[in-house]
Amino acid sequence: MESSSIRESIPSMELMGEVEHYHLHFPANTKIHNNSPSTTTIEELLECPVCTNSMYPPIHQCQNGHTLCSTCKIKVHNRCPTCREELGDIRSLALEKVAESLELPCKYCSLGCMELFPYYCKIKHEAVCNFRPYNCPYASSDCCIVGDISFLIAHLRNDHKVDMHSGCTFNHRYVKSDPREVENATWMLTVFHCFGQYFCLHFEAFHLGMAPVYMAFLRFMGDEREASNYCCSLEVGGNRRKLIWEGSPRSIRDSHKKVRDSHDGLIVQRSLALYFSGGDRKELKLRITGRIWKEQQNPEGGAFISNICSYA
Ligand SMILES: [Zn+2]
Ligand SMILES: [Zn+2]
Ligand SMILES: [Zn+2]
Ligand SMILES: [Zn+2]
Numbered sequence: 001m002e003s004s005s006i007r008e009s010i011p012s013m014e015l016m017g018e019v020e021h022y023h024l025h026f027p028a029n030t031k032i033h034n035n036s037p038s039t040t041t042i043e044e045l046l047e048c049p050v051c052t053n054s055m056y057p058p059i060h061q062c063q064n065g066h067t068l069c070s071t072c073k074i075k076v077h078n079r080c081p082t083c084r085e086e087l088g089d090i091r092s093l094a095l096e097k098v099a100e101s102l103e104l105p106c107k108y109c110s111l112g113c114m115e116l117f118p119y120y121c122k123i124k125h126e127a128v129c130n131f132r133p134y135n136c137p138y139a140s141s142d143c144c145i146v147g148d149i150s151f152l153i154a155h156l157r158n159d160h161k162v163d164m165h166s167g168c169t170f171n172h173r174y175v176k177s178d179p180r181e182v183e184n185a186t187w188m189l190t191v192f193h194c195f196g197q198y199f200c201l202h203f204e205a206f207h208l209g210m211a212p213v214y215m216a217f218l219r220f221m222g223d224e225r226e227a228s229n230y231c232c233s234l235e236v237g238g239n240r241r242k243l244i245w246e247g248s249p250r251s252i253r254d255s256h257k258k259v260r261d262s263h264d265g266l267i268v269q270r271s272l273a274l275y276f277s278g279g280d281r282k283e284l285k286l287r288i289t290g291r292i293w294k295e296q297q298n299p300e301g302g303a304f305i306s307n308i309c310s311y312a
Pocket of ligand 3 (some may be wrong): 106107108109113114125126129130131
C-alpha cells in the first residue's frame with residue numbers, strides 16, 4: 001500500500017511530464033502505447049527454447065515454469081534444459097490457452113499474404129499459402145533456392161544459364177549424337193515469356209519401364225489456379241509423321257519429377273524418335289514445336305473458350 005500512497009502524492013502535472021518523457025524516448029510500437037499485450041513477447045513465449053520451433057499442445061513445463069515442446073521433452077531425458085531440475089509431467093495449460101487466443105500474420109506477410117490466422121491454424125495455412133515462395137524449377141535435386149517468380153527468373157538466367165525466350169510459340173531442336181545412351185538425368189530447360197508469365201519447357205530422356213523414351217512437358221511459373229488459365233500444345237515430328245500433345249501446363253508447385261513421373265506431357269518412344277530423326281538412325285534429331293495460349297472461363301456456362309473466339 002505504501003507504493004500507491006507515494007504515487008498519489010505525485011502531482012498530476014509531474015506524472016504527465018513523465019508520460020511525455022516516454023513518448024520522446026520509445027518507438028511507437030512499444031508496449032506502453034499498446035492496449036493489447038505485445039504479440040512478439042507472447043510469440044517468444046511460445047517458442048520452444050530448445051528447438052526454437054513454435055510450440056503446440058501438449059506444451060510442457062518444469063516445476064519452475066520453464067516450457068518446452070513435446071518433441072524436445074522426449075529428447076531431454078526428463079531434465080529441464082533451462083534449470084536442470086527434474087521435468088516431471090506438467091502441462092502448461094495456461095500457455096496453451098493463451099496461444100489459442102492469438103491471431104498472427106502468416107509468415108509470408110512480407111510477400112503479400114495479409115490474412116491473420118488463429119495460432120493453431122497458422123502452420124497449416126502456411127504450408128499451402130498462395131504467397132509461399134516457389135522452389136527453383138531447375139530439375140537438379142541439389143538446387144535448394146526458393147523465392148518469388150522474378151527472383152527465380154534471375155536465378156535461372158544467372159546461375160543455371162538457362163535459355164530465355166519471348167513469345168508464345170517455340171521451335172526447338174534436340175540433337176544427340178549417340179541415341180543408344182539414355183541416362184535418367186538427360187534433360188534441358190528453356191524458359192518462355194509470354195502473356196506476362198513465364199513457362200518452363202523441359203525435355204528429357206529416361207527409361208519408362210524398360211523402354212527408353214524422350215519427354216517434353218511444360219510447367220507454369222505460378223500457382224495451379226493460374227496455370228489452368230493456359231493451354232499448350234507440343235508437337236514432334238519428321239519423316240512425314242507427327243505426334244501432338246495438348247493440355248494445360250502444370251504449376252511449378254509440382255516438382256519436375258512429379259510431373260515427369262505422372263507422364264503429363266509429350267512422350268516419344270526411342271524407336272519412333274529415331275524414325276522422326278530420319279537418316280541412318282545413328283543420330284537423334286528431334287524437333288519440338290509448341291504454342292501456348294490463354295483460355296478464359298465463360299462466366300455463364302463455366303465452359304472454356306479460347307481467347308481467339310472471345311473477341312468475336
Ligand atoms: Zn522443441
Ligand atoms: Zn526448469
Ligand atoms: Zn499466407
Ligand atoms: Zn536453382
